[in-house]
Amino acid sequence: MNKELLESIAAELRAGRAVELSVEDFPCFSAQALAGNAHISPDDLGKLAAALTAADAPVFERAARAMNEGDLAWLGFKIVWDAAAAQANTDNEVTKKYGDVGSADGQGAVFFCNDAKEIVSARTPSPRDVFQMKDVTRGPSMHNEQFEGLTWLSVPLFDQVRVWLLGASDAAAEVSALAAHVGFAVTAVDYDPAYLSPERFPDATRVLLEGSNFDGLASLTPAPGDYVCVLTRGHMFDPDSCVWAVRHGVHYVGMMGCKGKNSTVHDLVIARGATEEQWERIKRPIGLKFGAKTPAELAIAIVAELVDVRYRQRYSAEAQTKHDASLGR
Template identity: 25%
Template sequence: MMILYKDIIELLDKKESFALVTILDKSGSAPREKGTKMIIKRDLSIIGTVGGGIFEALTIKLANMVLNNKCSVVEDFNLSNEGASSIGMICGGNLKVLVEYIDGEGSTITAIYKKAFELEERGVNFYLISRISKDSFGEGKPYKWICTETDFYGEEEDSVQEVFKKVRERFKELTIHTVDVNDKEYFIEPVLNLETVYIFGAGHISQKLADITKLVDFKTIVLDDRAEFANMDRFKTADEVIVIPSFKNLSDKIKIDKQSYVIIVTRGHAYDKEVLSQMLKTNAKYIGMIGSKNKIKITYNNLLEEGYNNEDLSRVYAPIGLPISAQTPEEIAVSIAAELIKVRREKNNER
């Protein structure tokens, strides 16, 4: 879930106050989902969107009041089917939003968002907890916390400790929701690790590797052009198994970003170069390719002839995996998974 941390921090670093909109609940034709956020600056320009249209216009109007009065509010917007049709919407909907006044000079709220940004950058799973009761926003009252598996950040409060307990009981399972504790309502937003492993090839090593990558909290996607190999019967723990027509034009089928880990283990290495040449054009955090040193050298020479350079090739972890003298598919899978963890945890991805 992208929640604009970088933009929030940039504004706070400039000591610029703004309104932060969060969708708490929705129904009907309201366009965006729970947890969607939008920043509204003092000049009423926006960063992000809660879907445009009448709902967004009403939210901006409310944010103007929030900015002028330096307050925070929870508001329900209801649009009947009749009202919706009058402005060209197919059907009506309901939207419950939190509009917070974020004080650019406020040290407590700045510290919370800077910590959230830091945790997100480090790939640490956490929950952002906001008290949204109507009496929550008085001056000096704490109303926002961060809860990780082992720590919490924010001011001490008895009620929120009960919230932390509920969160940690099902830390990796919870979705966005609200919870009532001691007659106070809290909005719970998970910011869980979105790192994704893409395994190209559905052979024996891939099968063992997919089990381990899920075990260590990577979203795991397997791709192959053979339906008899690429199926959920063989990859029971994978999040997704995709049968592709070929290993060409992979960007049409998946989105590789800086949170992506690419593992190239196609059958008999037949399509390794094909996949690698495409992955080098992405900003994947990790690209690993299996194979002997001789095979890797040949692949690299071919890519150099095609116009890639040594800096491009230096991004590739090959031979793949940490050197533990692995031989069996299970051992090779362990060595690859260990290398993924090493890359995940190392500062600035230093080799």
């Protein structure tokens, strides 16, 4: 998301001019994101944009300010495909009780919502609307298809966490697909183009190292908030990868491998100048503990851990406790 774009949209609306919203800027409306959903299409973004007025300018202004402040926030969209059904969505026997009013009206809307659940909208939402506004902004972006007649989309106003996959192993290919699916930005690194191919890593930024080793890692620089998964083929370049990750002080680094192999890697990592404290920062073995064995199963364990790390990084202990309590954990 682009802060300047949001400010420009707000200025145009305040000046009484029509605005255009593009799928490139709001990818939750892309054909890929909406694949299989017969109720909505990319055209709905244009219809929503055509209905915006000066009253909607504060939504975009608040979104721009959130980006400037580094707030964990989202720009949300209410899409109505059956106005009567949307307004008839009242309480049932299972969901939380919100009264006898369904959606506030049969019109689409753009709104702002942050993790503190501050909502900015041109029109006053109903209690059930508020529930869905909060629900659709629980993650990087999720669709909300809980009730008939309408749906909710969102785009995050914060950057994706970047995951570096060091090694184009089979497990790395599986991790790449799953990590991208749950909202990570993925960079895959290897020296062999046969393994680091578009077919194996279609959703990743691919970095092909020169030569037949990982010496080229020295030319790459991760950000402090990045995550690193050491998954090199045959574990040959695990030591180089671990040293690179800990020297750059990334937020998370994990390495595939068994206890015996890890002892060997330990000695090589220390010999390359890393400290024992840095070695202890490496999660070994990478991934949550359950009976994962195949590359696809290992990817589930690894990405589940990445999701958990991201959750704990972004949300305070108080917010985590509240979330767990709401789920009855």
